[in-house]
Amino acid sequence: MVLYVIGLGLGDEKDITVKGLEAVKSSSKIYLEAYTSLLGGSTSIERLEAYYGKKIIIADREMVESGCEKMLEESTKEDVSFLVVGDPFGATTHTDLVLRAKELNIPVKVIHNASIMNAIGCCGLQLYSFGQTISMVFFTENSKPDSFYDRVKVNRANGMHTLCLLDIKVKEQTIENMLRGRKIYEPPRFMTVNQCIEQLLEIEEIRNEKVYDENTPCIGLSRVGQDDQQIVTGTMKELLTVDFGAPLHSFIICGEMHFIEKDYFNAFKLNKN
Amino acid sequence: MVLYVIGLGLGDEKDITVKGLEAVKSSSKIYLEAYTSLLGGSTSIERLEAYYGKKIIIADREMVESGCEKMLEESTKEDVSFLVVGDPFGATTHTDLVLRAKELNIPVKVIHNASIMNAIGCCGLQLYSFGQTISMVFFTENSKPDSFYDRVKVNRANGMHTLCLLDIKVKEQTIENMLRGRKIYEPPRFMTVNQCIEQLLEIEEIRNEKVYDENTPCIGLSRVGQDDQQIVTGTMKELLTVDFGAPLHSFIICGEMHFIEKDYFNAFKLNKN
Helix, strand or coil, X not given: CCEEEEECECXXXXXXXXXXHHHHHHCCEEEEECCCCCCCCCCCHHHHHHHHCCCCEEECHHHHHCCCHHHHHHHCCCCEEEEECECCECCCECHHHHHHHHHCXXXXXXXXXXXXXXXXXXXXXXXXXXXXCEEECCCCCCCCCCCHHHHHHHHHHXXXXXXXXXXXXXXXXXXXXXXXXXCCCCCCEECCHXXXXXXXXXXXXXXXXXXXXXXXXEEEEECCCCCCCEEEEEEHHHHCCXXXXXXXXEEEECCCCCHHHHHHHHHCEHHHC | CCEEEEECECCCHHHCEHHHHHHHHHCCEEEEECXXXXXXCCCCHHHHHHHHCCCCEEECHHHHHCCCHHHHHHHCCCCEEEEECECCECCCECHHHHHHHHHCCCCEEEECCCCHHXXXXXXXXXXXXXXXCEEEXXXXXXXXXXXXXXXXXXXXXXXXXXXXXXCEECCCCCHHHHHCCCCCCCCCEECCHHHHHHHHXXXXXXXXXXXXXXXXXXXXXXXXXXXXXXXXXXXXXXHCCCCCCCCCEEEEECCCCCHHHHHHHHHCEHHHC
């Protein structure tokens, strides 16, 4: 019996690989990790179920973080598919699951796919020249975590580009509902390119180590890998007011650009499209 | 008319996405970029042709570097697919082709897939924490390019992991054959993990800036994304003599490891498998 860990890619139901689709069709149970990312706009669970001709069980944060015991147990008796948007080892990695399965002697087969970590190459910057990736979380009044600033500092000091992954809040509870044990969830929220730039500039103002400023060249992207993908290049100030539309958004702070990278950057400038 | 630029992923003919396969089947001409990477062991061009039910035209280095004029010309009249092992913007990027098509007003549709740049996450290290990627080329008596050393230095000084992409020589001519204009090509060569480590240590010995040494933890991988993929962790010295088998090989110099990364590292240690 096999536990298939399958990347779905970034677009819709047809971005699964042929191999992945065959594995899904041969599995008796299908789980979908659905709290750290999502497929393109209209790709609902129902649409996936119709395409596979199979029922999908949602694996929420609780289930995944508590070790997927039941799913692993099932994998000892029947073929099980665990579906992940993007790649299983992309922005959110499922190494812990693979390790648990290995300990239990359950054969694991990983079926790779595109993730934001490589598809971001569509912006024209060489993946070679990216430094560490940062995650930008929603600031609140009391919490403005700025550890990303040190990473960007190192990247920029060495000419590297920085990919910023933007926060996603799915199935979050208010503190009150959590305290009262009420399973009431807030509507999903997705950080926009604009919010990301605001937060970056807010921290630059506080830290003031001249890591970047509103004239720093950068790239805003939305819906990478989907039909209506959008790429706009410009300074932080210029992109601050661009409407990037529906989620998911991604953002890049450019480092030193090679001339081919510059050509591409210029072809996607704000006032050119 | 559309120019499809399609990633094939890393394994065999079934690692193409469903969307990619549909595009191939709807195209009148199919080109395959076949000089910077290759699919798994037995996946020959003939096997791809049989699977697609279509003839494939090989796009060699000469054709791609001279701008693919003919292919772009054809794309103005009919649907054309340009196939790339991995992802179109992965280790080898085809941004110049996309830019040329854009200039000629040819609609381009990119269909992403896994590339070594994200599938490498299967080693258990977080993709977030990688610094710049390096390319290790075959040294010759007269040429030992060591610019990678500075990149590794920055990465390691900042705790980042380093992915090393290993040289591939396909359709190379000897200098004599080139001078005489004889189209005789050498057999393909692929760098092994062992050769990469030898070259890394050779440059450390020359530069002597204590960037890494034979006790540095690292990870050797072969055939990533294929059924017989191999992952072995250990020190440079330990991996120097491990036989990683058939190509392609990849190599990682570990930076600072998080405890989950360490668990994974320990699970794939040389004497454990």
